[in-house]
Amino acid sequence: xxxxxxxxxxMQLIAEVYDLLRYGAGFEPARLAALFEAWNGAELQSFLxxxxxxxxxxxxxxxxxxxVDRIQDVAExxxxxxxxxxxxxxxxxxxxxxxxxxxxxxxxxxRGLRLELASQYGGATRxxxxxxxxxxxxxxxxxxxxxxxxxxxxxxRADRERGYGLRLDELARIWTGGCIIRAxxxxxxxxxxxxxxxxxHLLRAPDIAAVLGERIPSLRVTxxxxxxxxxxxxxxxxxxxxxxxxxxxxxxAALVQAQRDFFGAHTYRRDDRDGSFHTEWAQG
Amino acid sequence: xxxxxxxxxxMQLIAEVYDLLRYGAGFEPARLAALFEAWNGAELQSFLxxxxxxxxxxxxxxxxxxxVDRIQDVAExxxxxxxxxxxxxxxxxxxxxxxxxxxxxxxxxxRGLRLELASQYGGATRxxxxxxxxxxxxxxxxxxxxxxxxxxxxxxRADRERGYGLRLDELARIWTGGCIIRAxxxxxxxxxxxxxxxxxHLLRAPDIAAVLGERIPSLRVTxxxxxxxxxxxxxxxxxxxxxxxxxxxxxxAALVQAQRDFFGAHTYRRDDRDGSFHTEWAQG
Numbered sequence: 001x002x003x004x005x006x007x008x009x010x011m012q013l014i015a016e017v018y019d020l021l022r023y024g025a026g027f028e029p030a031r032l033a034a035l036f037e038a039w040n041g042a043e044l045q046s047f048l049x050x051x052x053x054x055x056x057x058x059x060x061x062x063x064x065x066x067x068v069d070r071i072q073d074v075a076e077x078x079x080x081x082x083x084x085x086x087x088x089x090x091x092x093x094x095x096x097x098x099x100x101x102x103x104x105x106x107x108x109x110x111r112g113l114r115l116e117l118a119s120q121y122g123g124a125t126r127x128x129x130x131x132x133x134x135x136x137x138x139x140x141x142x143x144x145x146x147x148x149x150x151x152x153x154x155x156x157r158a159d160r161e162r163g164y165g166l167r168l169d170e171l172a173r174i175w176t177g178g179c180i181i182r183a184x185x186x187x188x189x190x191x192x193x194x195x196x197x198x199x200x201h202l203l204r205a206p207d208i209a210a211v212l213g214e215r216i217p218s219l220r221v222t223x224x225x226x227x228x229x230x231x232x233x234x235x236x237x238x239x240x241x242x243x244x245x246x247x248x249x250x251x252x253a254a255l256v257q258a259q260r261d262f263f264g265a266h267t268y269r270r271d272d273r274d275g276s277f278h279t280e281w282a283q284g
Numbered sequence: 285x286x287x288x289x290x291x292x293x294x295m296q297l298i299a300e301v302y303d304l305l306r307y308g309a310g311f312e313p314a315r316l317a318a319l320f321e322a323w324n325g326a327e328l329q330s331f332l333x334x335x336x337x338x339x340x341x342x343x344x345x346x347x348x349x350x351x352v353d354r355i356q357d358v359a360e361x362x363x364x365x366x367x368x369x370x371x372x373x374x375x376x377x378x379x380x381x382x383x384x385x386x387x388x389x390x391x392x393x394x395r396g397l398r399l400e401l402a403s404q405y406g407g408a409t410r411x412x413x414x415x416x417x418x419x420x421x422x423x424x425x426x427x428x429x430x431x432x433x434x435x436x437x438x439x440x441r442a443d444r445e446r447g448y449g450l451r452l453d454e455l456a457r458i459w460t461g462g463c464i465i466r467a468x469x470x471x472x473x474x475x476x477x478x479x480x481x482x483x484x485h486l487l488r489a490p491d492i493a494a495v496l497g498e499r500i501p502s503l504r505v506t507x508x509x510x511x512x513x514x515x516x517x518x519x520x521x522x523x524x525x526x527x528x529x530x531x532x533x534x535x536x537a538a539l540v541q542a543q544r545d546f547f548g549a550h551t552y553r554r555d556d557r558d559g560s561f562h563t564e565w566a567q568g
């Protein structure tokens with residue numbers, strides 16, 4: 001089931017990068033196909049990147065133009081991505097990249113409304129930038145790692161809750177065989193989990209930290225380029241927010257706890273002593 | 285129930301703006317309290333903004349420093365925000381701002397892990413910018429409208445599905461009385477829904493379009509400022525992606541449909557003719 005959540009995330013991340021490069025930065029389908037094919041020869045090698053390259057040059061029989069341009073932009077779903085998010089919500093595990101992918105599909109279904117809003121508000125803007133291809137490639141790899149980190153985190157929690165006795169390195173191995181998400185990254189992750197079988201989180205592994213340290217700046221550049229152009233990148237942006245929040249020693253959740261205690265006397269914990277506390281804030 | 289989803293969104297959006305201004309742009313708590321108090325005199329007027337201003341100057345009895353700085357940054361939840369996201373997932377309605385707020389609370393709970401990752405990766409950076417306060421105010425209002433738009437969209441869909449006979453203007457009126465989300469915006473929304481009782485979506489209303497048209501650029505600036513500093517703004521970024529996707533006449537969901545048809549023969553629809561189609565992509 002988590003496999004399908006990651007699959008949704010992987011597909012959405014690829015779709016966002018395609019969207020940004022094509023409609024935001026002026027890359028034509030044939031050039032994009034060549035780009036994805038080149039990407040498929042290195043760290044991004046995966047079944048989904050490979051088929052994306054092939055899709056982008058597949059012609060419509062009638063017009064000879066790319067068939068993808070004739071396909072209605074409504075992504076359907078059979079519910080398996082949604083189940084991952086639902087399970088994550090119940091276990092209290094954040095999987096924002098996977099969730100953003102599920103919500104992006106639901107949003108795409110509002111096609112009639114979108115067309116009306118497009119005339120009302122105007123759409124995205126294009127600003128050609130050949131250098132964006134390389135930033136996007138590195139951003140995609142970083143975001144993909146963050147999506148897998150979320151998926152493995154969910155599996156780890158479910159395993160601890162229910163005692164499945166999962167071995168994450170074995171799971172990474174199984175996913176390389178015939179699964180839709182098969183990818184070179186899974187070989188890396190298999191090795192990572194084998195070296196850290198009890199690791200609490202993928203981001204703690206030094207080899208992953210080294211890879212992310214190099215690529216997060218490109219993720220930041222890519223998200224900024226998309227947002228400046230009005231190209232929606234919900235899954236890329238959610239991946240960046242996940243990284244920035246997970247490596248934060250102090251989140252504004254303290255303010256949220258204060259608000260909850262103010263209006264509902266829900267109490268709060270303190271950093272400097274044990275116990276639950278309540279304050280009569282209105283008397284301040 | 286949707287009330288609580290919006291409440292989660294509202295609280296998270298305020299928390300993100302607070303976080304950006306305080307730790308990203310150098311605003312001290314007393315200055316922020318004065319800022320929120322000023323905001324509470326205009327379009328952002330609301331119970332949650334009012335109590336935020338009061339919280340930020342409430343002193344810890346022992347040290348005299350702001351009590352909020354002693355509160356553990358782990359936001360708890362009783363599940364009501366989660367139910368909204370779960371209902372939205374089942375009805376296929378995208379509510380990404382509300383969902384991001386729920387996931388942000390779950391993420392905050394990983395405090396031990398966050399502290400470890402903070403030493404490993406380093407944290408956010410600060411770059412003072414007094415002008416950011418005004419952009420943040422306008423961004424907060426835009427994002428709040430987008431959060432309400434999502435909540436009302438969910439209500440509308442649930443109403444149609446289950447035949448509650450909801451009147452959205454009446455609901456907006458009810459929420460102004462004693463509810464945690466009571467706010468001046470609800471008076472505006474009440475008038476909007478009264479003028480457009482059968483409106484499909486809040487973003488279609490001309491008065492809302494005018495307000496958003498003026499404030500979306502500030503939302504873009506604010507999100508970019510946070511991401512450049514490494515301050516996580518999942519709910520603000522999700523609001524921006526929601527706007528950009530909802531006003532897009534062509535989403536990369538077409539590529540996702542092509543991928544689904546490639547690997548699973550799930551078929552696709554075309555823009556130019558009726559019916560379901562399948563392509564033998566691998567033979568291209």
